[in-house]
Amino acid sequence: MEYRNTEQRYGTVAKCLHWIIATAILVQIGIMAYINLFLTDASPFKSYLMTAWHKPIGLASIVLTLLSLHWYLTSPRPRFPIYMQAWEKRLATTVHRCLLLSAVFMPICGLLMSVAAGHLPSFFGLFTIPQFIAKNHDLALLMFDFHSWTACILMGLLALHLAGVCKHLFIHKDNILKRMS
Numbered sequence: 001m002e003y004r005n006t007e008q009r010y011g012t013v014a015k016c017l018h019w020i021i022a023t024a025i026l027v028q029i030g031i032m033a034y035i036n037l038f039l040t041d042a043s044p045f046k047s048y049l050m051t052a053w054h055k056p057i058g059l060a061s062i063v064l065t066l067l068s069l070h071w072y073l074t075s076p077r078p079r080f081p082i083y084m085q086a087w088e089k090r091l092a093t094t095v096h097r098c099l100l101l102s103a104v105f106m107p108i109c110g111l112l113m114s115v116a117a118g119h120l121p122s123f124f125g126l127f128t129i130p131q132f133i134a135k136n137h138d139l140a141l142l143m144f145d146f147h148s149w150t151a152c153i154l155m156g157l158l159a160l161h162l163a164g165v166c167k168h169l170f171i172h173k174d175n176i177l178k179r180m181s
C-alpha cells in the first residue's frame, strides 16, 4: 500500500483524509439542516447535538483539513485524463482549491465564534478549548456570519465537485472515482 501520491494515483494518506473530511462535512451539514428544520433554539436536543457532535466533529475537522491542505501543497497530484479540455482542468483545480480553503476556514470561524461568545467547546469530553481570546459579542456575530456564508459557498462548491465526478462516472466512464477509492 503506497501512502504517497504519484502522477497516476492518489496514495493512502490523501484518500483517507479526503473521505474522512467529506464524511465530516456531510454529517455536519446534515446535523445543522436537521436542527434548523425541526428544532427550536430552546430545544435541549439542539444543545446536545451542538455540544456532543457538531462542535467536536468541527474541532477534529480543523486539524484534518490543515493536514489535508499541507498534503495537497506538498504532494504530487495524479494527472487529469488527457481528453479533458484546458478549461475543465482549470475549473476542477479551482474547485478543489476553494473546497479545501473553505473547509479550513469554516470550522476555524466556528471555533472563534464559540470562544468569542464564551461557549467553550469540548472535544468529546476529553478536553475543553480554553478562552484563548477575550469574550467579544461583535466578533462572535461576525464569525457566525462568516461561518454561515462559508457553509453556503461550501455547498455550492460541493455541488460543482459532485457534478464533475458524475460527468466522469456517467459520460466519460473513466477511473476518476476509482483512483480516489
Ligand code: HEM
Pocket: 024, 025, 028, 029, 032, 036, 054, 055, 056, 057, 058, 059, 061, 106, 107, 108, 110, 111, 113, 114, 121, 147, 148, 151
Ligand atoms: C466541518 C466543519 C463545520 C461545518 C461544515 C459546519 C456547518 C455549520 C452550518 C451549516 C451551520 C448553520 C449555519 C446557519 O444556520 O446559518 C453551523 C452553525 C453553527 N456552527 Fe458549525 N460547522 C462546522 C464547524 C463548527 C465548529 C468547529 C464550531 C465550534 C466549535 C461550530 C459551531 C457552530 C455554531 C455555534 C453554530 C450556530 C448554531 C445556531 O444556530 O445556534 N461549527 N455550522
Ligand code: HEM
Pocket: 014, 018, 021, 022, 025, 026, 072, 077, 078, 080, 096, 097, 099, 100, 103, 158, 161, 162, 165, 176, 177, 178, 179, 180
Ligand atoms: C461525498 C462527496 C465527494 C465525492 C464523491 C468526491 C469525489 C472526489 C474524487 C473522485 C476526486 C478525485 C479527482 C481526481 O482524481 O482528479 C476528488 C478530489 C478532491 N476532492 Fe472530493 N469528493 C467529495 C467531497 C469532497 C469534499 C467535501 C471536499 C472538501 C474538502 C473535497 C475535496 C476534494 C479535493 C481538494 C480534491 C483534490 C485532491 C487532490 O488533488 O489532492 N471533496 N473528490
